[in-house]
Amino acid sequence: MRRFGLLQYPEKESLSKKIFNQYFKLSSINAKYDDIVIEPRKFDTKVTEYLESYDGLNVTVPFKEDIIKFISPVEDAREINAVNCIYQNKGYNTDWKGFYNSLLDTDLKLPILLVGAGGASKAIIYGLYKLGIKHLILVNRTIEKAFKLKDFFTTKIDITVESFENLKEVMKSSKTFINATSIGMFGESFNFSSEELSNLSLIYDIVYNSTALQKQALKNGIKLIDGKTFWYYQAVENLKIWGVYDEVKFYETFVNSKFN
Ligand SMILES: NC(=O)c1ccc[n+]([C@@H]2O[C@H](COP(=O)([O-])OP(=O)(O)OC[C@H]3O[C@@H](n4cnc5c(N)ncnc54)[C@H](OP(=O)(O)O)[C@@H]3O)[C@@H](O)[C@H]2O)c1
Structure with a gap:
């Protein structure tokens, strides 16, 4: 066996x-x-x-x-x-390759807002770079970790770091929102209003379970790629x-x- x-x-x-x-x-x-x-x-x-x-x-x-x-x-x-x-x-x-493959049929609209600066986020940034994306906005609760990733990928992709407090504001002008935090996994949620999400054309939420964010995407007619995908x-x-x-x-x- x-x-x-x-x-x-x-x-x-x-x-x-x-x-x-x-x-x-x-x-x-x-x-x-x-x-x-x-x-x-x-x-x-x-x-x-x-x-x-x-x-x-x-x-x-x-x-x-x-x-x-x-x-x-x-x-x-x-x-x-x-x-x-x-x-x-x-x-x-295989995280970056899976992320990359999951988006091959999707026309990614800019700007892209990525939340999270842990291990999964690293693979996602690399995947975005391989998809030809030149710039993204990165938000993380611990902002130092976001700056670390910005430095790590400095030769590959231009990253603008924004604070977690500014998330809702940045969201309003973003077209693609990627959640690479564990928010939604243990009951907590982003608490976005429908209006705050209204500019988005894609929500990609990598959390495995069905989160409040995923339900909101579906309710608001926003294309969703979820963590199971x-x-x-x-x-x-x-x-x-x-x-x-x-x-x-x-x-x-x-x-x-x-x-x-
Ligand atoms: N679907 C899949 O195949 C797949 C694959 C990999 C990972 N995942 C999921 O993706 C999530 C992240 O994984 P990871 O490997 O990157 O984990 P990780 O390295 O531990 O990073 C966790 C990230 O979540 C943030 N975070 C956690 N709780 C938060 C909260 N209450 N408020 C704001 N930010 C919070 C952390 O921010 P700080 O830096 O401030 O702590 C960090 O950015 C997990 O839920 C994991 O299960 C799914």
Whole structure:
């Protein structure tokens, strides 16, 4: 049996575990996907054990950068300085590629406002750069982290940092709004009025569950790309890298899963 898994901390039942296991079953692939929890202080001593015993791995918060010294990152993962997929000791970043692929049929209207400056945001900025976007506005609660990303991507994309307090104001003149924070995941919400959203043509909310923002987009007739769609596109890239991708079966599993 082939073994795949997700390195994470703290413990959280992942969408990947649920959907990949359903997919392996439906496709008669002899494989299993586990959620693997490692305490951050034990990461350096424990991780090699998993690298040796698993056929392929995903990596999430808080290990996407820490893993790099144990594997060989491919060029784009090195450029983002984050790895979320591993196969045969190579490290990939499928977040940016999934984000990129999810927008190939979308005419992105400018200006683009991105909220969040964590790991996912890094991959999204890189994806926007690869889509040919030259400028974006970045807002983060901790503004220093937004400036850090601006510096990190300075040769690739022009970033204007705005404070979290200015979010609603900046939103009014933006056309595309991307939420790459966890707002909406644990019950909190942005509390935008319909009027504040009225200039937008696209809301891209990467949170996995159905958030108040996502419901508002639908109610106001604004095109929505949600976190499950983002997950799907990056998951496809993982399966391709691991050599276990069946387009029809995976799509079927995804649309029939209880999460849709
Ligand atoms: N759909 C998918 O496939 C997918 C993939 C990756 C991630 N995600 C989701 O995307 C979200 C971000 O992931 P990540 O890996 O970037 O996490 P991360 O590195 O921990 O970053 C979290 C981000 O959310 C912000 N934030 C958290 N709570 C906030 C609040 N109450 N008010 C304002 N800002 C808040 C943080 O701001 P500060 O810097 O100020 O703390 C930071 O920008 C998570 O919900 C994650 O589950 C989804």
